[in-house]
Amino acid sequence: MRITDNAIVADFLTNLTRSRERINRLNVQLSTQKKLQKVSDDPIMANTLLRLNVDLSRLDSYKTNVVDGKSTLKMTADSLGKVSDILQNVKGLLSGSTSADPSFLAKLSDQMDQYLNMSMDIANTQFDRKYIFGGTGTMAPPFVSSGAPQTVTYQGNADAIKFQVGDGISSVVNVSGAAAFASTGEINFTGLLDRAAPVNSIVTTTVGMTDGNGVAHSVLMTMQKTGANSWALSPAMPPGATDATVSGGTATVTFDPATGALASIVRGAPLIVTPAATPTAQATSPMTIMIRGTGLSEGTPAGGASTLTGTHTNISVFNQLIALRDTLRSGAQPSADDVAMISVMQDVVMREQARAGTLSTNLTTSDEYLTAQREHLLDLRSAKQDVDLTEIGMKLKQEEVMLDAALSAAAKIIPKSLLDFLT
Amino acid sequence: MGGISQLLETARRALLAQQYGISVTGHNIANASTPGYSRQRADFTATPPAQSNLGLLGTGVTVDSVSRLRNRFIDQQIRSSNDSLGSATSDNQILSQIEATFNEPSDSSLSAGLNAFFASWQSLSTHPEDAVSRNALMLQGTQLTDTFHRLYSQVDTFRNSLSDEFTAKVDRINVLSKEISDLNVDITATTTGGLNPSDMLDLRDTKITELSNLANITVSEGSHGAALVFLGGTSIAGNGTSLALRVDAGVPVSVSGTTVQQMRVVTELGGTPVNLTGGETGSILKSFNTTIPDTLGRLNQLASAIISGVNQEHSAGFGRQQPPRTGINFFTGTDAASIAIDLTDPAAAPGSNPSIDNIAASSSATAAGDNSIALAISGILDKRPLVSAGGATLLDGLSVSEYYNRTVTNIGSAVNRADTIVTSQELVISQLTQQQDAVSGVSLDEEMTNMIKFQRAFDAAARVVNTVSQMYDTLIQMV
Secondary structure (H helix, E strand, O other): OOOOHHHHHHHHHHHHHHHHHHHHHHHHHHHHOEOOOOHHHOHHHHHHHHHHHHHHHHHHHHHHHHHHHHHHHHHHHHHHHHHHHHHHHHHHHHHOOOOOOHHHHHHHHHHHHHHHHHHHHHHOOEEOOEEOOOOOOOOOOOEEEEOOOOEEEEOOOOOOOEEEEEOOEEEEOOOOHHHHOOOEEEEEEEEEEEOOOOOOOEEEEEEEEEOOOOOEEEEEEEEEEEEOOEEEEEEEOOOOOOOEEEEOOOEEEEEOOOOOEEEEEEEOOOEEEEEOOOOOOOOOOOEEEEEEEEEEEEEOOOOOOOOOEEEEEEOOHHHHHHHHHHHHHOOOOOOHHHHHHHHHHHHHHHHHHHHHHHHHHHHHHHHHHHHHHHHHHHHHHHHHHEOOHHHHHHHHHHHHHHHHHHHHHHHHHOOOOHHHHOO | OOOHHHHHHHHHHHHHHHHHHHHHHHHHHHOOOOOOOOOEEEEEEEOOOEEEOOEEEOOOEEEEEEEEOOOHHHHHHHHHHHHHHHHHHHHHHHHHHHHHHHOOOOOOOHHHHHHHHHHHHHHHHHOOOOHHHHHHHHHHHHHHHHHHHHHHHHHHHHHHHHHHHHHHHHHHHHHHHHHHHHHHHHHHHHHHOOOOOHHHHHHHHHHHHHHHHHOOEEEEEOHHHOEEEEEOOEEEEOOOOEOOEEEEEOOOEEEOOEEEOOEEEEEOOOOOEOOOOOHHHHHHHHHHHHHHHHHHHHHHHHHHHHHHHHHHHHOOOEOOOOOOOEOOOOEEOOOOOOOEEOOOOOOOOOOOOOOHHHOOOEOOOOOOOOOHHHHHHHHHHHOOOOEOOOOOEOHHHOOHHHHHHHHHHHHHHHHHHHHHHHHHHHHHHHHHHHHHHHHHOOOHHHHHHHHHHHHHHHHHHHHHHHHHHHHHHHHHHHO
16 A cells, blocks of 8 residues: 555544544543533433432432421420420429418419410520421411410411421421410319219210311210219210320219218329321321319209210410419419319420420431431442542553654654655 | 667657656645645556568657546545535534533533522421522522523524524535536546546545535536536536525424424525435534424423423412412413513512512411422422423423433433544544545655656666767768
8 A cells, every 4th residue: 555645644643633632631531520521421421410419409408408407396395395394393383382371472473474474485486587386387476475364375386397308208397386385275074973873873975175276076074983972084085986086084083972072083194185197187286184173063963864064175384374373363372283284284395395306316317317328429429420530640641651652753754755865 | 770860759759758757746746735636647658669671669658648546436435424524523513512501510500500499499498488598599590590591592592603604505515516517617628638637637526525525415427527416316516507506494393392493405596495414514404403493492391391380389389478378470481581580479569579478388378387389399300290280291201300311411412422423434534535545645755766767767868869969970970
């Protein structure tokens, strides 16, 4: 084959351009630290990278959500702890109210007023510019005090606030004021029980109540005679009802054999009515109910049969404190039932505090999982897009040597011609 | 036996022939670097012998012809590879520009904008009542719509600029076909006269090669060396006749759901459509009519799906107005060019729209802390299939991120493919050129050698003249 000068030059230029292109590509990779500058460099890897970026962006959001949720829950748990402490103090104060001295009781009532204001302030805590105990009603103070006699009403709702902390995973990050402070109440029984009724004879009544989501429930309360002047109270859901479950709520009621008046009421655990989850109601905070029997007595009913009626009243922590304050201010001593009610309320507050703690722990677990997942994705992305400096360095050196060789060869061969040897 | 004068005649012929040889060598050396030049060779033949009483006696040399050394088969191969190379090079340039417009993967790309926009809904979900999150969301929304507008208009502007380039290239085809047909006239005239029009043939071959880079042409040989050029079956250059082409508006056609105006090439007279499929012009035509409209159509579908998906959720939610209102759209518009933030509350005071208060995060009028709408919207990026308000499946059943990734990857793959074709065709052409060069190329060493050969032969012939002259002297002195 004839090799002409043009062929040598063209060949050399083509190879030189290719070599320079390769060196340039390596250089760009070295300076950007990325294998991929454009999608066309490697479309399949680019697709993977774009997908990884979407995943990472989402994970970053989830992690931010977890951090936000944890701080809100920590604030919630702290606030509930403070309210629990206040209720502990209230219990101490009530156990000290043994004197009937009106001025002493007035002082106690002032103290009670302090506790009321402190607990109201906590319940209306704002964190990160939102009211944390209002359910999803985060823009207005959840507990509003009004009127004379003073009453505190709950303006929020029982809804859960859910943050997304994973693909398809939402985590509740709030405890509503409805659950923590306004889910307590009492059922007060009235009626005349038949003193002459045989043992094991029963009388029942259905008590209606409305939960924090505004859903009505009925509970069947049964009073069974266990002995002379002694009756046992037990709750159950009406036959076939599935709207809630009940627990606790038993009590033993004894009457004075002589007068028929209520002698004692020995309570077991408070009645807890837990509404079943419904598609519409987001959260189902249980109602904690104390049994009272202020209108109960034993005697001979006019119609011959025992009568029993129970009325459910919802009492929030604050209304209970108001009632106690007003009782003390009026110079009366609080009843043992009032003190028992505070205990029930404190238990509920502590239960909700524990729940906030558990939710926060769950978030920590999510956080650990998200962190691990993020690390894996970052590793994967790095493996896909970051250059191996050693490899690039080696390749670059190799190309350099080859370029040197090509240039040096060209410099020697191209200028050679027969002309050099003609005289 | 011929006389002494016959000797002188032989020497004269030798001198002329060698001089002619040096002249051809000089022409070769002079054109050593001329593109498309074919090496020429003076073909020497012995002149017919003279009859003498001793038999036939040689009468010297003559230059029979000047040959043009060229392999026409390789020329044909180069032309057909040139068609693919021109097309792939143009594809590569056009698609690379679109790829650069998308600017993936980077922080300023649409994918980054989409991620940031939907992440803003996540951050709104943790602070649904908060103005800061709403402001951030509004900002990201504006950035997203701006990115859509920028991308769409850049790709669209680029598409329009292709029509100018296309017209210029079609004009060039017209010039070339005219030149080829004119050269055909000269070549056939020269050939008919029994001469070899080497340099004209070289010039015509250069024009045909340039033309083959521009369009899908085929060349066939006519009588007396005329080259007949056809473009997609239409004869555009013959012997003295050429057919001018012009760019014409095609019929509007729907590509990926977007109707675009196409282009086509027709004959100047009569307006008959020409089947242009290859070379640079074929590539531009394909990009203008199909590839770019497809990209634009996909951008439109993406924007339209986002508008529909976000609005469906958003209009069901409640904003932060007092009292909270519902039924407000987040986006307005129908495609990538018209997508914009809506957030217009008809009940609001004039001049207060769009407002961040109109962003709906909550599914309830009474629960400002509810975030279910924000969460639902943040999930749209990866939701599939997206369904329009009318119940139609959007984006071929893919999620927004998948659809966009596929769009970008398609372009990248096309660039990659064109790149590979360019590299391989360049290699083929470089090999073919080398083969052609082995036949047609000028080797200076060879020409120098030839020159010395001719020079020596000239010297020797001169010596013969000298000798004959001395012989004459001797003869004259004898008399």
